Amino acid sequence: MKKYVNPCRVIRFYSYFCTHNQTIVIMRKYFFAILMALPMLATAQDNTWERIEQEPVEAANPDAKYLLPDAVPVVDGKVCWTTTISAPGKSAQQIFDILLAQLEKMVKEPNQIAGSAIVVNDTKKHDLGAVFHEWLVFKSASLSFDRTKFNFTIEAKCSNEKVEVIMSRITYDYDLDRDPKHYTAEEWITDENAVNKDHTKLYPLSAKFRRKTIDRKDFIFNKFNTLLNDK
Numbered sequence: 358m359k360k361y362v363n364p365c366r367v368i369r370f371y372s373y374f375c376t377h378n379q380t381i382v383i384m385r386k387y388f389f390a391i392l393m394a395l396p397m398l399a400t401a402q403d404n405t406w407e408r409i410e411q412e413p414v415e416a417a418n419p420d421a422k423y424l425l426p427d428a429v430p431v432v433d434g435k436v437c438w439t440t441t442i443s444a445p446g447k448s449a450q451q452i453f454d455i456l457l458a459q460l461e462k463m464v465k466e467p468n469q470i471a472g473s474a475i476v477v478n479d480t481k482k483h484d485l486g487a488v489f490h491e492w493l494v495f496k497s498a499s500l501s502f503d504r505t506k507f508n509f510t511i512e513a514k515c516s517n518e519k520v521e522v523i524m525s526r527i528t529y530d531y532d533l534d535r536d537p538k539h540y541t542a543e544e545w546i547t548d549e550n551a552v553n554k555d556h557t558k559l560y561p562l563s564a565k566f567r568r569k570t571i572d573r574k575d576f577i578f579n580k581f582n583t584l585l586n587d588k
Contacts, residue, residue: 423568424556429547436542437525438574444518444585449483452515455584460487460511463577468492470506483515493529493573495565505566506530511577522581524574529566546570 422428429436444452457478464473470490477486493507508530512523527542544550546567551560559567 418557420559420564420568423559423564423571424552426548426556428571429542429551429567431543431547434543435525436527436547437523438578439521439523440578441519441521442578442582442585444520447518447585449515449517452520452585453480453483453485453513456485456513456515456520456581459581459584460485460513463487464489466491468494477512485511485513485515487511493569495569503565506533507570507573513581520581520585522578524577527570540566542570 418424430438432439447455457475460475463469464475464487468491470492472490473488475485475487477484479485488508488510490506490508492504494502494504496503506529507527509527510523510525512525514521514523527546529538529540529542529545531538531540545563548556551563551567552558553560
């Protein structure tokens, strides 16, 4: 007597075999891929003593420029920046005319406050002097606006092929709309009053004044140098 074979069972068995057989094939592929990758992984693991030694690099201090001992020079008890700018081939009169035009432009800039003016204009000695009252902005944002009234003088003593430029008599009038405060550069931005003993940090309250004053001085001196050297 022949045994009856249920065709449904045959179909289910065939389906089960095919499914699991495919799984085995896929697993085999993964297994061989891993085996092939092992030599690469082994190669990537080098000897640490064979690596090139590198000294750890310290992050640059963003205030390095403002921490230098001579960043804010004090002469006879007063903060005073002095620089001599060379102008090869130019006479004292030519230098005088160039800087006079620049100072006339500066006292009319949008950041200037009433009182900014040229106060010395000596064509015989080729001396120039200007007083500035301007806004020095620390932060300008939609919800935060921080600035100070910045007062200083610029002197220029012109001679053939060079000029001596002096920035001095620096003061600040801060927070005029709420709690007005008046500071002198001598009491607010010098090393003694604005920098810690190790010269690694600026004091929080006066830091922004020292930074922006130095930046403004650098801008003016660099601008004069550019104009006199046709850069």
